[in-house]
Amino acid sequence: MANLKTVFVTGGTGYIGSHCIIDLLNEGYEVITIDNLTNSRSGALRRVQEITGKSVTFYECDLLDGRAVHAIFAKHKIDYVIHFAAMKAVGESMQFPLIYYKNNVIGTINLIEAMKANSVYQMVFSSSCTVYGDPEHLPITEDHPTGAVTNVYGRTKYLIEEMLKDLSHAEEKWNIIALRYFNPVGAHPSGRLGEDPTKNFTNLMPYIGQVAIGKKPSLTIFGCDYDTPDGTGVRDYIHVMDLASGHVSALSKLDEEHLRFKPLNLGLGHGLSVLEFIKEFERVSKVHIPYEYSGRRVGDVATLVCDGTRGVKELKWKPTRDFQVMCEDFWRWQTMNPDGYANDEPFPATSLDEILPLSEKTTAASPAKVTAAGPAKAVPAFNSVNSINGVNGVNNH
Numbered sequence: 001m002a003n004l005k006t007v008f009v010t011g012g013t014g015y016i017g018s019h020c021i022i023d024l025l026n027e028g029y030e031v032i033t034i035d036n037l038t039n040s041r042s043g044a045l046r047r048v049q050e051i052t053g054k055s056v057t058f059y060e061c062d063l064l065d066g067r068a069v070h071a072i073f074a075k076h077k078i079d080y081v082i083h084f085a086a087m088k089a090v091g092e093s094m095q096f097p098l099i100y101y102k103n104n105v106i107g108t109i110n111l112i113e114a115m116k117a118n119s120v121y122q123m124v125f126s127s128s129c130t131v132y133g134d135p136e137h138l139p140i141t142e143d144h145p146t147g148a149v150t151n152v153y154g155r156t157k158y159l160i161e162e163m164l165k166d167l168s169h170a171e172e173k174w175n176i177i178a179l180r181y182f183n184p185v186g187a188h189p190s191g192r193l194g195e196d197p198t199k200n201f202t203n204l205m206p207y208i209g210q211v212a213i214g215k216k217p218s219l220t221i222f223g224c225d226y227d228t229p230d231g232t233g234v235r236d237y238i239h240v241m242d243l244a245s246g247h248v249s250a251l252s253k254l255d256e257e258h259l260r261f262k263p264l265n266l267g268l269g270h271g272l273s274v275l276e277f278i279k280e281f282e283r284v285s286k287v288h289i290p291y292e293y294s295g296r297r298v299g300d301v302a303t304l305v306c307d308g309t310r311g312v313k314e315l316k317w318k319p320t321r322d323f324q325v326m327c328e329d330f331w332r333w334q335t336m337n338p339d340g341y342a343n344d345e346p347f348p349a350t351s352l353d354e355i356l357p358l359s360e361k362t363t364a365a366s367p368a369k370v371t372a373a374g375p376a377k378a379v380p381a382f383n384s385v386n387s388i389n390g391v392n393g394v395n396n397h
């Protein structure tokens with residue numbers, strides 16, 4: 001099916017981005033994606049192309065490099081943006097708040113500026129149920145107050161939502177859907193694409209997968225005294241391919257209606273405790289998962305379950321995969337790829353040198369990558385945002 005519209009996807013080599021690109025290509029969209037590869041490997045895109053038989057244009061580009069982002073927008077005719085790129089580890093965000101604010105918030109500002117400069121006003125933003133904080137009522141509707149967030153990562157999502165809301169109030173042209181994901185799990189049914197198990201992850205399913213294949217001795221459950229039926233935390237899980245199709249539906253919604261800014265929950269509306277999760281995973285994988293209890297983690301809440309009816313209605317979309325399918329697809333991916341994409345050839349990136357104006361190529365250095373793993377090397381500031389701290393704010397850690 002030829003669609004002929006072009007989607008600019010940030011964070012497209014990451015877990016959710018790579019799955020979403022499959023659906024976008026299958027629906028006939030052209031895809032231009034960027035990623036700085038701080039939490040992913042480009043080999044995922046090779047597999048996306050194998051699965052779909054379609055091609056993707058990839059730039060290894062950091063959103064903090066505003067010049068490069070502008071140059072990509074100037075080079076391609078872009079119709080929509082899906083903005084996945086962000087750092088997302090909650091614990092790490094509490095240790096390195098400046099890195100998280102800089103990467104997530106300033107990266108988004110650079111993106112918005114490039115969009116505006118090129119008259120692109122349609123965006124789907126990856127938000128999170130974490131913006132609701134400790135719920136005042138369950139299930140959580142989109143009208144539930146946001147902002148009482150318990151961690152820095154969540155605050156970056158909240159701040160970005162507020163910024164997008166302000167922008168859409170000030171400038172009528174903006175048309176933005178913020179999708180508040182509950183807990184994405186699972187993998188593509190081919191077993192070729194999933195959440196890279198070699199990454200430094202903190203999510204439950206990849207952790208259980210590592211225990212199941214013997215790479216970790218046991219699962220640590222944080223908190224067994226919550227006010228839930230079995231004392232462990234209850235979450236609402238959604239299959240990553242259902243999430244992916246939700247994004248494609250969101251693009252259609254942007255075409256149909258000028259919303260300015262609209263948040264929508266994406267989840268199944270069913271809660272599952274950690275112990276129920278383990279039981280179902282053991283049933284599907286036929287592998288015993290040893291676990292031990294530890295204290296509650298700061299910032300964790302007892303139960304997060306959404307009311308997803310508004311998303312279903314507005315997007316004319318329906319999640320179709322239940323928790324058994326989430327476990328089956330994940331387990332297929334995990335057993336077929338115990339090392340994830342670690343041994344894959346990198347995907348060929350389109351050179352930024354070809355599109356950056358000559359003057360900028362010779363005078364500006366590339367930005368230091370923002371990683372929490374270690375301080376990036378100092379580089380000359382290349383735009384006003386990056387000169388906030390003289391060189392690069394991440395070096396202060």
Ligand SMILES: NC(=O)c1ccc[n+]([C@@H]2O[C@H](COP(=O)([O-])OP(=O)(O)OC[C@H]3O[C@@H](n4cnc5c(N)ncnc54)[C@H](O)[C@@H]3O)[C@@H](O)[C@H]2O)c1
Nearest residue numbers: 011014015016035036038039040062063084085086126128
């Ligand atoms: N996975 C979840 O549980 C979950 C839940 C709610 C919301 N989200 C949000 O969904 C989005 C995608 O999450 P994911 O699970 O695919 O994470 P991911 O880490 O697999 O993907 C994010 C990608 O963004 C890239 N990236 C980060 N900073 C960048 C920058 N400055 N410039 C360019 N690329 C950059 C990373 O290298 C990575 O490939 C994120 O915004 C995340 O906050 C995820």
